Amino acid sequence: MISLLQNFAHKAEIRESKDEILLGEIVRAMARQGHVTIQFHASDDLQRVRFRTASDPLLHSVFVTLDRKTGTGALSAALLGSKATLRVTAEIVNRIADPDDLVAMYKTDLANLFRLPVLGGIKLNHELNSVLATTQLVIDIDDYAPSDPGKVEALGKLLARTIDALREKLAPFKKGG
């Protein structure tokens, strides 16, 4: 009886931990691309990790935010699956900014004011020295976790593809070296 209860509790615990499992895989996938974690902020259903893209000549850092929407309960998991939003933000940093950048900053922000970074769209946020590009995807956690070779590869490709798209968007804003 005790074992039965413990098994039930364990399954529930693992089900509720799927987003953390995916986050762990994301951390490992980024580490394999040479990006180390430099900031964590995690709570029950929201995890945000910042990576330092030292190996990337253009990008300064990448933020990955995983916000679980469904699937913590057995019923929702059965009906809706384990859906989460994966928000990826890439950042470039310019070492020197001048007043002309202020004008460019307001222009960029104005152009992106009503843009929503969903369904593959990319929203830019120009903050003088930093320019950030954000996109948001809705994913099914079960597609990428728990780990197996196929899911690991798929996750790696998803992250690389997303970051590449953001890098292309940010490239015009990078000044010098």
Add this chain to the structure above:
Amino acid sequence: MGMPRVPAPDEDALHIHSHTAGSVGPISRKALATRLADGLVPPGAFVWVDGMPGWEPLDDHRAALVDALVDTVIAPPEPAQPAPAPAAAEPAPANGGGHARVAEVPTLVEAAPAAAPDERNPANEGPETAPTEPATPWTGAGGDAASAETPGTTADTATPAETATAAATEPAPEPATPAAEATAAATEPVSEGAPDAVADVSPAGAEAPNAAEPTRAEPQPAQSAPAEAEAEPADPDAVFGALVRDSWQYLERQRRAAHLDDVFVGAVITSTLDTGYALIDLESDGTHHYLRFEDLADRSRIVCRLAHLTPSVAVARVVGQRVSAVIGYGERVANIGKIWAAISAEMKSSYLQEAEPGTITVDGDAQSGYVYAQVDLFLDLDRYVAEDYAIDYARLSAHVGATTQALRKYLRGRFA
């Protein structure tokens, strides 16, 4: 305002001041005419004669002083005279040609204002704004030898008292602000032969006039010389770029020290996942981190509680980058007796006021059936994370693996 009196042509009674050339005086009207003819008097110069309340534009009195001269004798230009001093009680005696001249200074700009400290007031601050260059408009380019302002050429026939008095009678230079004058004056060397009443008005303080004292030639010590040029690249843009780069490097060092624990957390996650575990719980507030891993196959768990102890660069340089780590290993125990024993051990562990390194404590979770053995450690992050953020995963895996193996042996031996 009119001139109270027009000095005799040979009377050394005129003091001339210009922002660009400094002050000269007292000179005679003939000398002034000579200077004007030679173009040595810059436009916009001021004149003062004893009795006038302050400096007045020379152009306003040019007719009376120069144009009225019937026979303008182009006399050899007078040597530069010391700068005017604040007005004193007694005017300089008007002795005409035999008038004892004040000590002549090589150049006006080299003469500190003749302002005794106790007589100095803001209005009387020396007008010296000129740098210490030896050549000035007063002396003129290629001026004749008589006009050459050379140090030590004081035809000093005046007594110290007369010199001090003469200097003291010189009016305040109107146009300059006191602060600017004082600062400028502080930069000027006082040439030799300047009247002793020429006191320095540098911010460091003025010295009392001393007629017998030779004056300094070097700049005032209080006015620090321009910062010595560093051995910098010739290209200013390169210098600026280097400064910006150094600033960013400093900022990066600060940030690295602050977030090295987060780097370590990511490294722990990666290395633990590589051993077959999955991250099932993560809580972090930026400084304190809680991670829980589970091997989904055998359901064993690893727990890590990390707290960054050295987020400051200064502290990290002294003691190294340190993190307080509580590493635990847990297994499920289905036997109720073992669970009870684990809870009993947990109660005993709670008696520890402060866990010390190497002290193994027990933690039990009756709901999930897990029992954990955990140990406190202080880890040196520099052993795992290099300066360039390269992570030594092999060492980290070995250390975490050795710790969990020790805990596993204890757990199975205690609760087998």
